[in-house]
Amino acid sequence: MKKEEAILEVQNLSKVFDANTDNEKDVLKDVSLQVARNEFLCILGPSGCGKTTLLRCIAGFEGYEGSVLVNGQERRLPGTDRIMVFQDFNQLFPWKTVEKNIQYPLKRQGIRDKAMLKERSEDVLQKVKLSGYEKYYPYQLSGGMKQRVAIAKALALKPEIILMDEPFAALDAMTRNELQDELMRISLEEKCTIIFITHNIQEAIVLGTRILVLAQEGKIVVDEKNRIEKPVTPASEGYGATWERLHSALYQ
């Protein structure tokens, strides 16, 4: 079988916080990882194992040792090829309407045509089921709606890869399930590559096409394809076994 094309490559990435002080801490040690185009990679790991740090390094928000390649090109700074969806609901600019939040980065990319901007923002808002909320300001939306807009904003940019850091962790269970379903549908319809961090095993099985479990210092202890057919429910064949396997890896 031909090796799949890697859209993202992390090579020997290491991150030390508070270097040369008493608090010096190796958060990530020599992490290497490849992500294939159109893959939905879910990363599980106990709290404090360095998941957020890994994603922030990939996004270019932190300095690190090693390298991050997108389509073979080294990337050290943030860019629109890697769009981050944060866990924090307050990631939208409160001074812009929903529509403008989505259009602003597109404008920055040089799209000036009003009709085209409108079409793009309406299109992605429809995908996250928020049509009609174009003129709302972020403070008028619930947490779940804000996360939908953040996802829509990322989709509109058509990045090489979308980085999601527990975007649903602070939502109530019902909203969370709804958003999981929608994100899964979108990921099947759109051609997009996603790294999705979570500490919820069910979420990883439902969403991922590939699942990674990290231990301390970002050590990869599980790396497997998720072969359970979508849409996944707890009744799906293989769900129980996968859940057990991930659970024991996570709490070993």
Add this chain to the structure above:
Amino acid sequence: MEDKKRWAHTLAARVIFVAAFLGLWEYVAKSGMMGEKSELIFPSLEVIGGALVKNFVQGYAGMSLWVYIGNSMRLLLEGLLIGIILAFLLSGLSMVSRVFYDICNLVISVFDLLPGVALLPVVIIIFGVKPGVIVFLVIHAVLWPMARNVLDGFLAVPRIYIEAGQNMGLKGASLLWGVYIPAATSYIVSGLKVGWARAWRGLISAEMIFGVASCPGIGLFINQMRTNMNNAEMYATLVVIIIIGLVVQYGVLSPIEKCTVKKWGMSR
């Protein structure tokens, strides 16, 4: 509904207060209880009203009060504009360079405590008695509080907005314009409020202490009324000064707040 009721309540309270104040004034004026100087200290409302009209129609030295107001406003606007631009420049540069930030912080703290009027003698020695001196004092009045507020605002911008901005390719000036300034709007607006109030007082004081004959302003006007013992005209000018202050507050600053931080749900 609640809002409307509250608003009506506030309005009623204010109207009653002002009416009571004017009523009391008129009573004191009419009763002559202040003795022979009563007419000077408490001219009646009709007299003040007449003086107000006279200020605008006849004015002083052949010029209507409008001319004096215009002169003051011109110098004020010039100073405000330069002061605000400088404040943004200082705070913007402070975000770029740590050394500049440290120096800027010190300079702001020192000059913010220095009353503009205290600088007046020095400034006059350097520049001479020119309208530029007034502009200088207005700049001094607005620059430091404004720079302090803008800088504090920039420092308080949540990291997530900055990172979201960087993620969409903003950096340097575009990050400043696209993220720092809108995110710091509530600080900028309070800087404007403080800056405006200081500039307005500073302007009137400077004009009263030394009027620039080539560009006579409201401060000079009120001072002339004082020296000529035209007390009713003096009160009338005070009323004009208060009205201008209110117009700026409710006609300019409040609307700015309403279409920014209030509209965005960002005001505390």
